[in-house]
Amino acid sequence: MFSKLSIRLGLLLFSILLVIEILLYAVLYVSLADERADEVIGQLLARGNTHRDVLEDHFDDVTLNHVVMMESASDFTVVVTDGRGGVLDRSGGVDPALLKDILHSDEETVPNAGRVLESGWRDHEFIVTDSPLTLEGRHSGHVYMLAPSSMIRETVGDMRRRFLSIGAFSVILTILVIPFLTRFITRPLIRMKRVTEQLASGNHPSGLDTSRSDELGDLARSIGKLSNDLERMREERNEFLASVAHELRTPITYIKGYADLASKTGTDCQSRKEYNVIIRDQAGHLNRLVGQLLDLARSDRQGFAVSLSSVSLSSLAESVLSLVGPAFHDKGVQLSCRIPDDLITELDAGRFQQVLLNLLDNALKHTPSGKEVTLEAVRAKKGLRITVMDEGEGIPEGDQSAVFERFYRVDKSRSRKSGGTGLGLAIVKEIVEAHGGTISAESRTGGGTVMKITLERRREDGANPARG
Numbered sequence: 001m002f003s004k005l006s007i008r009l010g011l012l013l014f015s016i017l018l019v020i021e022i023l024l025y026a027v028l029y030v031s032l033a034d035e036r037a038d039e040v041i042g043q044l045l046a047r048g049n050t051h052r053d054v055l056e057d058h059f060d061d062v063t064l065n066h067v068v069m070m071e072s073a074s075d076f077t078v079v080v081t082d083g084r085g086g087v088l089d090r091s092g093g094v095d096p097a098l099l100k101d102i103l104h105s106d107e108e109t110v111p112n113a114g115r116v117l118e119s120g121w122r123d124h125e126f127i128v129t130d131s132p133l134t135l136e137g138r139h140s141g142h143v144y145m146l147a148p149s150s151m152i153r154e155t156v157g158d159m160r161r162r163f164l165s166i167g168a169f170s171v172i173l174t175i176l177v178i179p180f181l182t183r184f185i186t187r188p189l190i191r192m193k194r195v196t197e198q199l200a201s202g203n204h205p206s207g208l209d210t211s212r213s214d215e216l217g218d219l220a221r222s223i224g225k226l227s228n229d230l231e232r233m234r235e236e237r238n239e240f241l242a243s244v245a246h247e248l249r250t251p252i253t254y255i256k257g258y259a260d261l262a263s264k265t266g267t268d269c270q271s272r273k274e275y276n277v278i279i280r281d282q283a284g285h286l287n288r289l290v291g292q293l294l295d296l297a298r299s300d301r302q303g304f305a306v307s308l309s310s311v312s313l314s315s316l317a318e319s320v321l322s323l324v325g326p327a328f329h330d331k332g333v334q335l336s337c338r339i340p341d342d343l344i345t346e347l348d349a350g351r352f353q354q355v356l357l358n359l360l361d362n363a364l365k366h367t368p369s370g371k372e373v374t375l376e377a378v379r380a381k382k383g384l385r386i387t388v389m390d391e392g393e394g395i396p397e398g399d400q401s402a403v404f405e406r407f408y409r410v411d412k413s414r415s416r417k418s419g420g421t422g423l424g425l426a427i428v429k430e431i432v433e434a435h436g437g438t439i440s441a442e443s444r445t446g447g448g449t450v451m452k453i454t455l456e457r458r459r460e461d462g463a464n465p466a467r468g
């Protein structure tokens with residue numbers, strides 16, 4: 001029920017709330033306690049001032065006695081002194097040391113409203129106020145009021161007990177509320193976790209709350225999209241595997257069939273030789289197919305890891321032409337190359353050679369003898385454009401983008417007869433895209449195909465006459 005996340009979140013929330021509560025209560029408690037103490041001290045001073053006023057009105061023994069008698073019945077103590085600092089009367093016993101301290105502070109300059117002599121109720125046994133006595137315009141003594149600090153401590157202690165019980169109550173309340181709070185926060189996350197687990201185990205996730213408008217809704221939508229992508233990839237992979245199996249089965253069927261025929265006892269030498277040629281052809285085809293599949297698998301894993309270096313296009317083309325030249329010559333197809341000497345660009349030479357070989361091979365396959373194939377490269381607005389043009393039968397409009405798909409062939413049986421796997425253009429496309437370029441097939445006016453590669457300019461690109 002509780003995940004690790006909710007426990008951690010709960011502990012975090014609890015400690016934060018606890019700190020806030022303690023801080024708030026402490027501040028509140030201290031300020032309330034001080035307020036309460038100030039109130040008591042203010043009352044004490046007011047009481048002293050009242051006694052002083054009465055004494056100023058009728059300064060005689062009867063009044064003095066009256067004042068002292070009043071205070072002997074209360075928790076307070078009153079000490080009345082004369083103008084010279086001698087004690088006239090007092091309402092109770094006062095610690096001699098304290099009394100000495102008080103009398104020591106006897107002075108004439110005290111304001112008429114009185115003053116607080118000792119307010120430190122936390123450290124001292126008594127708080128003390130002082131109301132000056134003035135008779136006929138002359139300073140004639142003091143009325144000191146003493147209140148035991150325990151009085152304040154008691155009320156404050158009372159308050160503290162109430163604070164502690166309220167504090168304990170709020171901590172308990174916090175503890176009770178936190179599980180709901182954390183569950184509220186973590187529930188969508190936990191659900192998301194469950195959903196991704198379903199994803200990983202290959203099921204379509206259920207219970208995604210994509211209707212939320214917050215970040216969790218965004219996350220849910222992303223996961224939904226991820227799931228659809230995964231589903232599509234799975235389907236594509238299955239389709240691909242089915243095509244691979246199919247493509248592999250054809251040559252294997254041939255090989256097995258002709259091997260059976262060749263090993264039959266009645267087969268004559270001439271036929272056996274023919275069968276062997278077919279078997280060798282099909283084995284070659286199988287070999288090519290497996291090689292290209294490996295190439296594609298590599299490209300799927302990390303994208304074709306192209307290692308770029310500055311390459312002169314004309315010299316790259318030259319090495320390709322020397323490879324395919326004999327085949328063109330044999331078939332009687334003319335091969336012309338128009339590439340400026342100063343075209344230098346950042347390429348993976350080995351990979352790009354593979355691209356040109358594939359395109360020229362296709363062009364040769366689909367061009368009848370007596371016609372021409374042209375390899376051309378020009379500087380374009382944004383970078384480079386490389387084209388391979390032929391005068392063959394062309395690619396129907398509807399197939400022009402499909403020919404770059406794996407195993408796609410316009411004429412399956414013809415392609416297979418000529419050793420085609422249907423993977424060449426798929427690989428070409430991967431390589432070109434790994435270079436940040438694009439490739440498209442177009443019809444050539446007057447018949448034939450134009451394969452057009454566009455490579456975006458990189459910063460280092462440009463003419464380099466010194467090397468051209």
Ligand SMILES: Nc1ncnc2c1ncn2[C@@H]1O[C@H](COP(=O)(O)OP(=O)(O)O)[C@@H](O)[C@H]1O
Pocket residue numbers: 358362363366390392393394395403408409410411415419420421422423424425426449
């Ligand atoms: N220059 C071209 N002229 C006409 N058709 C072409 C040309 N290049 C490619 N194609 C068509 O595109 C298909 C895919 O090409 P590719 O991927 O190289 O496979 P293949 O192994 O058949 O050559 C070919 O089977 C062919 O039908």
Ligand SMILES: [Mg+2]
Pocket residue numbers: 358361362420421422424425
């Ligand atoms: Mg090909």
